[in-house]
Amino acid sequence: MQSGYYSATGGMVTQFNRLDTIANNLANLNTNAYKRDDVAIGDFTRLFKESRDELPLEDNTREAAKFWNRAMDKVPIITEDYTDRSLGAFSQTNNPLDFALKNENAYFAIQTPDGVRYTRDGSFNLDAEGSLVTKEGYKVLSRSGIDYEGGITLDSTTQPIFSPSGRISSRNADGEIVDAGAVAIVSFASPEYLKKGANGLYEYAGKEINKDRELYTLNDDVLRQGYIEKSNVNAVLEMTSLIETNRLVDMYQKVMKTHMDDLNTEAIQKLAVRA
Template sequence: MQNGYYQATGAMVTQFNRLDVITNNLANVNTIGYKRDDVVIADFERIFKETRDILPLENNTKDAAKFLNRTIDRVPHINEEYTDFSEGGMKLTNNPLDLSLGKKDLFFLVETPNGVRMTKNGAFNLDNDGYLVSKEGYRVLPSNYEAQPAQTRGIVVPQGSELSIDKDGAIYVNNENIARLYIAQPREIRDVKKEGDNLFILSNLNDIRDNANSGSVAQGYTQISNVNPVVEMVSLIEANRLVDMYQKVMTSHMTDLNQEATSKLASIKA
């Protein structure tokens, strides 16, 4: 068994998965409020040991098998995929419906068909009924949304009125306070997961609190993606070169080494 071949194959698959993450980041470089993803690469042996320490798992593998499979155990794997919530730059738009949050652990709340979700995209609009909505048409939720009837949840802004929003998310129409945005702050940001459409989900809504004094809302600004295209392009080139290298290793094992082994075996005299 050519352990080196399997090791190179596993490493190539890992780089393919890494390429998927990188290309997705590059595709969203201009998406408002997008947070880049990244991966942690580790070998199978390390992942197994960490998992065994947590569960724990008994190691019933025979010593001979441990020695034989040692190189296979060192095959790289994606140990963890995570989201980088660091802040992106702020872009001035002068649109009173554009909002930006200045801290990485703060989100807006929106009502979706699948329930309450969080978003960093503060490029809002008004729908035909006057509700403040996201780009996808989801209603933006106020601080008292739980006390509102489910059918009418949201923030209604009269058409043609003068709208202003302060740094804590309080909404004023013609200098009269009509509502305050729910500024969601998860208890642990590592538990926040992406769901698609630039939305984030937390399995337990009780782990979210309303930060009434965040001081982080900026009106007339949007937060651009935190993807650095130069860094992502360098990573893309690196991953492509690694794939090419692993391909050459696999070819050497399957062609050159096998051919050499076959010719030598054929030359052995009984």
């Protein structure tokens, strides 16, 4: 068996998968609050060493050897994919219904047909009933209504004022300041369990959401009104990674071609002569 050929094939497939991640990052370069994804590349040996204690059979036994393919132990594979949650640049819009979150572990709670979801895209609107909604029409939940689908209703004739903690107020026709509740802004003890979905929404995949989720208090300085967080994708970095990945694919392709065209041909000719 030509283990080098299979190693090159595995390496090429890994780079194709990495290419998909880079392409998705570039496609979301201008998506509000988008967080770039990346991958860590390792080999089968690393995965085996990390998980062998969890195997059903003890190591160094004949039965356990079935889990260990020494001809494939150095094939490059994606061992981990992760999301870079660092803050993107803030862009001033002066729109009173645009918001940016200053803490990278902060999310708005949104009510969707599939349940509560979370987002960092604070580009909101008012619907016909005066409810604060996302661009897709999903209701933005209030701090007091996060567990029973309670939204936020604003008077479209007044300009709402949001404090840095998310408390909402407005001035009525008599000039009085009226309290309108607070927007639900949450953080997570284990943000790595947040799974990306459509329209910039996240679903929390942890088992104990009520334990891991924590509402920001009225004293927290987390909200910035009139600003939008942009994507944290660095176009130069992604293009550099794109070029590197393409070169690696080309290199693996040449290795595979050498194995198939040169080494196989030479082996067949020499074996035929000796026969």
